Amino acid sequence: MRKKIVAGNWKMNTLPAEGETLARGINEFMAEYNAGSDKKIILGVPFTHIDRVIHSVDSEKIAVSAQNCSQYDSGAYTGEVSASMIKSLGAEYVIVGHSERRQYFGDTDEIIGHKLAQAYKNNLIPIFCCGESLGERMEGKYFDVVKSQIINSLIRVEKSNIVKTVIAYEPVWAIGTGQTATPAQAQGMHAFIRRTLADLYGNAIAGEISILYGGSVNAANSAELFSADDIDGGLVGGASLKAEDFKTIIKSL
Ligand code: 13P
Numbered sequence: 001m002r003k004k005i006v007a008g009n010w011k012m013n014t015l016p017a018e019g020e021t022l023a024r025g026i027n028e029f030m031a032e033y034n035a036g037s038d039k040k041i042i043l044g045v046p047f048t049h050i051d052r053v054i055h056s057v058d059s060e061k062i063a064v065s066a067q068n069c070s071q072y073d074s075g076a077y078t079g080e081v082s083a084s085m086i087k088s089l090g091a092e093y094v095i096v097g098h099s100e101r102r103q104y105f106g107d108t109d110e111i112i113g114h115k116l117a118q119a120y121k122n123n124l125i126p127i128f129c130c131g132e133s134l135g136e137r138m139e140g141k142y143f144d145v146v147k148s149q150i151i152n153s154l155i156r157v158e159k160s161n162i163v164k165t166v167i168a169y170e171p172v173w174a175i176g177t178g179q180t181a182t183p184a185q186a187q188g189m190h191a192f193i194r195r196t197l198a199d200l201y202g203n204a205i206a207g208e209i210s211i212l213y214g215g216s217v218n219a220a221n222s223a224e225l226f227s228a229d230d231i232d233g234g235l236v237g238g239a240s241l242k243a244e245d246f247k248t249i250i251k252s253l
C-alpha cells in the first residue's frame with residue numbers, strides 16, 4: 001500500500017541551532033501523535049543540519065532528507081555533496097530536481113537523471129520534483145511539460161527503483177506565492193502522473209508510488225488537498241518552518 005507523506009522542505013532557512021529547536025518541537029509532537037504505519041513524516045533540511053537533526057528526532061517517527069545531491073560519486077567537485085556522504089549521516093531521503101535547482105543552478109532533466117542514479121546507488125529514496133511554470137500553464141502545455149520531465153529523468157530508472165521513488169508535483173507558479181493549485185487542478189495532474197507511470201511501468205507499480213503536492217500548502221488548505229484520490233500528501237516549504245502549522249498539516253494527512 002502506498003504511503004501517505006508530509007515532507008518539509010526548509011530550503012536555505014534556519015541556522016543549525018534553530019533547525020534543531022524546530023525538529024525537537026516536531027519530534028515532541030510526534031511522540032504523542034499516532035500517525036499510523038502507512039504515514040511518513042520527513043524533514044528536508046540543509047546539509048549543515050542533517051547530523052544535528054537526525055540526533056534530535058526519533059527515526060521511527062521522523063525521517064530526514066537532504067535537499068540535493070551531487071550527480072557524481074566523489075572527486076574534484078568543489079562545493080558538492082555526494083549521495084554517499086548524505087547517506088553516511090543517516091539521512092534516508094534526498095530531494096532531486098526541485099524547480100529552484102532547475103531554475104537557479106542549471107539542473108537539467110539529464111543531470112537530474114544522474115542524481116537519481118546516485119540516490120538509488122546509495123540507498124537514498126529520492127523525492128523527485130516536477131512541475132510546470134506559469135507560462136506553460138497559461139499556454140495549456142502543463143501535461144506535456146510534466147510528462148517530458150518524468151520521461152527524460154526517469155528513463156533509465158529500473159522497476160525495482162521506481163517503486164521506491166516519491167514524486168512531488170510542484171507547479172512553479174504555486175511555490176512561495178500563496179497561490180495554491182486548486183484540489184481539482186492538483187488531482188488532475190496527479191492522476192495524469194499516475195497514468196504516465198502506469199504506461200511506463202504498469203498499473204501495479206504506478207499504484208504503489210506516493211505522489212505529493214507542493215506549492216503553498218498550508219494549515220488551512222492541506223486537508224482538502226490531501227483528501228483527493230491521487231494526492232498522497234505534501235512537500236511543504238514555508239509552512240514547514242512554523243511548528244504549529246506543520247503539526248496541523250501532519251494531522252490533516
Ligand atoms: P512553499 O510551500 O513555500 O510554496 O514551497 C513549496 C516547495 O517548494 C516545497 O519544495
